[in-house]
Amino acid sequence: MGRDSIKSYIGLAALVAGAGLPLLVLVPFGWLWLWQHGYVLHWFGAALAISLAAFGLRTWLVSRFRVEIALGDKTHTDAEALAGSPREFAARETVERLAREVDPARITDRESLANLGIETVEAVARHMHPGVDDPVWTFTVPEALTLVERVSQRLRPIVVDNVPLGDRLTVGQVMRLYEWRGLIDVANKAYDVWRIIRLMNPIAAATQEIRERLSKTMYEGLREELAKRLAAAYVREVGRAAIDLYSGRLAVPAAETEIAAPAATVDSNAPLRLLVAGRSGSGKSSLVNALAEEVQAATDALPQTRAFAGYEVQRGGLPPVVLVDSPGIARAQDLGSITEKALDCDLILWVAAADRPDRELDRAGLEAIRQHFARHPDRPTPPVVVVLSHIDRLRPFQEWSPPYDVAEPDGAKARSIRDAIDAAAEDLGRPIDRVVPVCLSPERGAYNVDLVWAKLTEALPAAKSAQLLRRIASARRGMDWRRLLTQAAGAGRLAADVLWRKS
Numbered sequence: 001m002g003r004d005s006i007k008s009y010i011g012l013a014a015l016v017a018g019a020g021l022p023l024l025v026l027v028p029f030g031w032l033w034l035w036q037h038g039y040v041l042h043w044f045g046a047a048l049a050i051s052l053a054a055f056g057l058r059t060w061l062v063s064r065f066r067v068e069i070a071l072g073d074k075t076h077t078d079a080e081a082l083a084g085s086p087r088e089f090a091a092r093e094t095v096e097r098l099a100r101e102v103d104p105a106r107i108t109d110r111e112s113l114a115n116l117g118i119e120t121v122e123a124v125a126r127h128m129h130p131g132v133d134d135p136v137w138t139f140t141v142p143e144a145l146t147l148v149e150r151v152s153q154r155l156r157p158i159v160v161d162n163v164p165l166g167d168r169l170t171v172g173q174v175m176r177l178y179e180w181r182g183l184i185d186v187a188n189k190a191y192d193v194w195r196i197i198r199l200m201n202p203i204a205a206a207t208q209e210i211r212e213r214l215s216k217t218m219y220e221g222l223r224e225e226l227a228k229r230l231a232a233a234y235v236r237e238v239g240r241a242a243i244d245l246y247s248g249r250l251a252v253p254a255a256e257t258e259i260a261a262p263a264a265t266v267d268s269n270a271p272l273r274l275l276v277a278g279r280s281g282s283g284k285s286s287l288v289n290a291l292a293e294e295v296q297a298a299t300d301a302l303p304q305t306r307a308f309a310g311y312e313v314q315r316g317g318l319p320p321v322v323l324v325d326s327p328g329i330a331r332a333q334d335l336g337s338i339t340e341k342a343l344d345c346d347l348i349l350w351v352a353a354a355d356r357p358d359r360e361l362d363r364a365g366l367e368a369i370r371q372h373f374a375r376h377p378d379r380p381t382p383p384v385v386v387v388l389s390h391i392d393r394l395r396p397f398q399e400w401s402p403p404y405d406v407a408e409p410d411g412a413k414a415r416s417i418r419d420a421i422d423a424a425a426e427d428l429g430r431p432i433d434r435v436v437p438v439c440l441s442p443e444r445g446a447y448n449v450d451l452v453w454a455k456l457t458e459a460l461p462a463a464k465s466a467q468l469l470r471r472i473a474s475a476r477r478g479m480d481w482r483r484l485l486t487q488a489a490g491a492g493r494l495a496a497d498v499l500w501r502k503s
Contacts, residue, residue, distance in 0.1 A: 085469055086377045088243055091127035095120060095239030102235055104227035113234075120238045128246035139245050146250040147241055248472040270471070271312060271320035272463055274456070275382075277338050278351030279361055280328030283389035286440040287351055288325045290449045308341055318457065335365055339372040346467040347459060348384045349452070352428065354420040354437065355393040359427045366428055378473060382466045383459035386430050387452060391417050392439045402447045406437065 034043055084092070098120055107113050122136055129135035244250055276284050292313045309325045324345060326338060342348060348369065352362045366384065373381040392400050394416040404414040406421060417437050425432045436455055439447035456463075 084243075084465060085247070085380045086374075087128050087130075088247060091124045091243050091246075092239070094123050094127060095236060095243075098123065098239070099232040099235040102228075102231045104224070104231040107227075107231060116231075116235065117238045120235050121242045124239055124242035125246055128243070135246075139250075143245055143248075143250040147245050247469070270467075271322045272347060272460075272467055273310075273322050273324055273345040274347045274349060274463075275324045275326060275338075275342055275345040276349045276351065277326045277342075277365065278329065278387075279353070279356075280330045282328070282351040282353045282356075283440045284328065284351045285325055286442075287349065287387055287389065287438070287449075287452075288323050290438075290440055290446045291452065292323060308337075315453065318453075318460070321456075329361060329365055332361065332364060335368045338365060339368050342369045342382065343372060343376065343379070344470070345382060346470060347382050347456065347463040349387055349456075350384055350428070351387045351389055352424055353390045354388045354417070354424070355390045357423070359424070363428055376473075379469050380462070380466050383462045384430065384434065385452070385455045385459060386424060386428055386435045388420060388424050388435055388437045389440055391420065391437045392441055392444050392447075394420060400439075400444055402439070 102116065107116060125135035125138065129138045132138060276288055278284050288311060292311050307327065311323045311325070313321050313323055315321070324341065326341060327334065329335065329338065350362065350366060352359060369384075370381055373379055394413065396412055396416075399411075399413045401413075404411070404417055406414055406418045409415040409418045421432060421435050421437055424430070425435050428435075434455065436452050437448060438452060439445070
């Protein structure tokens with residue numbers, strides 16, 4: 001022990017003795033009184049009960065704290081699970097693995113914290129831009145500035161709402177608080193001196209030591225758990241920011257539109273594109289008529305749709321939608337144009353006839369779309385809803401008295417519809433809740449079209465994600481010459497202004 005440390009301990013001992021001796025004198029007299037009146041065991045019992053109660057309360061609070069953190073993480077993750085391309089999903093899985101495996105002991109200073117963040121960013125960059133020699137720098141300067149802006153916006157309420165006097169704390173005061181961190185060592189030394197002095201009463205000292213050992217064990221566990229969760233949260237936040245950065249979502253400020261998209265090339269109010277596809281004679285154009293109501297497309301009773309036709313529809317409570325009616329598929333060679341158009345849409349309604357058990361062409365069409373998107377890993381496959389048409393033609397043929405309860409069918413027609421739903425779901429590899437039975441017959445009237453809208457509403461978050469990434473990919477493919485000319489004109493004005501000031 002150095003000379004300075006000895007002087008420090010002696011000084012603190014003198015200070016504590018001078019301030020605490022008047023109170024310590026009362027300790028032996030208190031024990032003497034307890035001994036004389038036979039209350040020593042009562043005092044030990046009460047002290048033990050209070051300590052156990054405090055320990056139980058702390059444990060309960062810690063468990064509540066852990067549950068709240070876990071629920072917060074799950075909520076965020078569930079919201080993210082609806083959005084993203086295959087590359088984003090792979091990047092998220094890697095970030096989650098890093099968060100689970102991070103060792104908080106490695107974070108000893110600012111440099112180690114920065115290295116952990118860099119490791120996370122590099123992992124995300126490799127997933128988002130495979131094949132690039134140095135993927136870390138594949139983002140634009142405006143995107144980097146937008147990221148700083150968003151992080152600052154999230155940090156501000158944390159400081160203002162959770163730090164005492166956070167709205168009045170200056171940078172200079174924060175620096176001084178950091179410089180005063182040495183006072184913690186002084187407090188620890190003073191506590192060590194107090195532990196020595198209280199040995200004047202061995203029984204009380206032993207009781208206090210046992211209680212503090214229990215508390216210290218609990219606090220150590222809490223500290224390790226909290227450090228682990230904070231380190232994991234840090235990795236997740238850095239990973240989320242990096243995915244946003246490398247996916248192109250930061251091309252414009254978030255305030256410009258709810259779904260971030262490059263403003264120079266995309267209208268922020270662009271409607272969702274909904275592709276209506278299926279075999280010839282399945283009732284595609286009739287479904288477009290039923291969904292659009294006021295729009296009248298060519299029905300299957302008339303000559304087939306020879307080209308793609310779009311009809312903009314606005315339904316209350318939903319964003320605007322463009323229904324894209326497609327040519328009917330009669331053979332496998334017709335699938336090429338459908339898959340290409342699917343790449344330009346955000347949601348797919350595949351119409352299959354309930355009275356046609358041969359669904360090989362329908363299955364081939366959905367598989368062709370899936371494979372086409374697999375060749376574009378920066379794009380997610382749009383959600384698919386299967387519309388099972390012509391249910392009025394199922395056995396018994398003459399019966400038609402909707403509505404029908406297909407969840408618990410109680411009649412021959414309802415059982416036929418349910419069997420058709422099960423068969424279509426199995427044949428086309430779709431969940432049963434994404435197969436909607438409808439009637440589109442002009443004679444019998446449209447039936448169950450509202451359920452189609454309900455399923456489209458359920459798929460809306462995934463469709464918006466597909467729209468976002470479609471618009472980003474479209475913006476990256478082309479050059480906005482008008483914006484380039486505007487930027488060049490701005491650069492010229494700036495240069496002229498600088499030269500004028502110098503002259």
